[in-house]
Amino acid sequence: MIRVGVSGAAGRMGATVCEAVEAADGLELAGRADPALGVELGEILDAVEVVVDFSVPDTALDNIRACLAGGVHVVVGTTGFDLEAARAAAEASEAKLFVAPNFAIGAVLMMEVAQRIAPHMPECEVIELHHDRKLDAPSGTAKRTAELIEAAGGNVHQPIHSVRLPGLVAHQEVIFGGVGQTLTVRHDSIDRHSFMPGVVLAVREVGALPDHFTVGLEKLL
Numbered sequence: 001m002i003r004v005g006v007s008g009a010a011g012r013m014g015a016t017v018c019e020a021v022e023a024a025d026g027l028e029l030a031g032r033a034d035p036a037l038g039v040e041l042g043e044i045l046d047a048v049e050v051v052v053d054f055s056v057p058d059t060a061l062d063n064i065r066a067c068l069a070g071g072v073h074v075v076v077g078t079t080g081f082d083l084e085a086a087r088a089a090a091e092a093s094e095a096k097l098f099v100a101p102n103f104a105i106g107a108v109l110m111m112e113v114a115q116r117i118a119p120h121m122p123e124c125e126v127i128e129l130h131h132d133r134k135l136d137a138p139s140g141t142a143k144r145t146a147e148l149i150e151a152a153g154g155n156v157h158q159p160i161h162s163v164r165l166p167g168l169v170a171h172q173e174v175i176f177g178g179v180g181q182t183l184t185v186r187h188d189s190i191d192r193h194s195f196m197p198g199v200v201l202a203v204r205e206v207g208a209l210p211d212h213f214t215v216g217l218e219k220l221l
Contacts, residue, residue, distance in 0.1 A: 004203055005031035005048035005072075007041050007063050008055035013077065013192060017052050020196035027203060045070040050203050057081050057136050061089075068093035075202045077103055077195070079140030083215070090213035098206045100217045101140035103198030107172065108217045110187040111145050114174045118154025121176035121183060126156060129163040129171040137162035141172055144216070149174070 004021045008014035009032035021029045031044030034055075041051070041063055050073045053063050057080030064081075067074045068089050076086075076099045083099065090097035102108065118124070128142040138160040146156040154176075173186035189195065198217050205220050 001026060001028050002203060002207075003028050003030035003047060003049045005029075005033060005041075005044045005051045007033045007051055007053040008078070009039075010034035010036035011054060013054040013195070014052075016192045016196060017054060017077075017199055020193075020200055021052075021203070024200045024203075027200065041066055045072055048072060050075060050206060052076075052199060052203060053078050061085055064097060065089045068095045068097060071095050073206045074098070075199065075206050076100070077199065080136030087213045093212060095212075096206050096209050097213050098202050098209060099213075099215045100198065100202060101144040101215075102170070103195035103202070103217055104170070104187065104189050105198055105217070105221070106194070107141055107170075107187045107189070108198075108221065110172065110174070110185050111141075111148055112218065113185050114145055114154075114176075115148050115152040117174075117176055117183060117185070118149045118152040121178045122154045123178070124149060124154055124156060124174055124176040125161065127161040127163070127173050127175070129165070129168050131168050131170075132164045132166045134164060137164065139170075139172070141170070145172065145174060 006017050021027045030047045033039045033041040033044050051067045053076045060078040060081040064086050073096045126142050128139045142160045170189040176183040
């Protein structure tokens with residue numbers, strides 16, 4: 001049984017993670033931390049083996065450092081913090097850090113398809129659309145997609161376009177353009193439960209990862 005804590009447990013994603021952990025075989029929800037609950041992260045670290053962080057960009061890095069310093073593995077869905085600083089903390093720790101810009105398996109497949117297309121249709125733009133309470137823009141998924149496309153030989157030649165509106169959850173499309181044609185790859189998360197299989201998978205696998213710092217759900221598929 002893996003004892004799991006959730007940081008940002010009172011938020012919409014955090015609350016959904018709590019439900020998923022409670023429903024998953026082999027996982028035990030052993031702690032919920034959130035300022036809204038009056039519980040600091042440090043108060044639950046002794047009781048857990050893995051922390052799932054869906055907090056906010058301003059506190060995510062401090063949360064990661066606290067977990068790693070306490071020997072607790074971390075699975076992070078928060079985006080918009082300093083990844084290189086997180087890498088340094090992980091490499092100095094005995095614990096493991098796993099970061100996913102997107103935990104939806106369909107989003108991972110979207111990024112892999114975009115990589116496959118990029119060498120053949122290198123001109124493209126990324127449009128990402130999220131709910132109006134998302135704090136960072138562009139999204140972590142969009143930045144990761146752009147990095148993968150560029151590495152594959154493509155060219156995201158305009159800034160990523162970010163849309164923030166009520167009624168949205170998490171959506172992204174990559175539009176490729178060529179002579180006389182376009183090709184669009186799109187993924188839509190219409191419910192936050194779409195992220196939960198990926199979160200549960202990461203919680204189960206993080207402790208066995210070969211590296212102390214890993215980015216991307218594709219590394220677990």
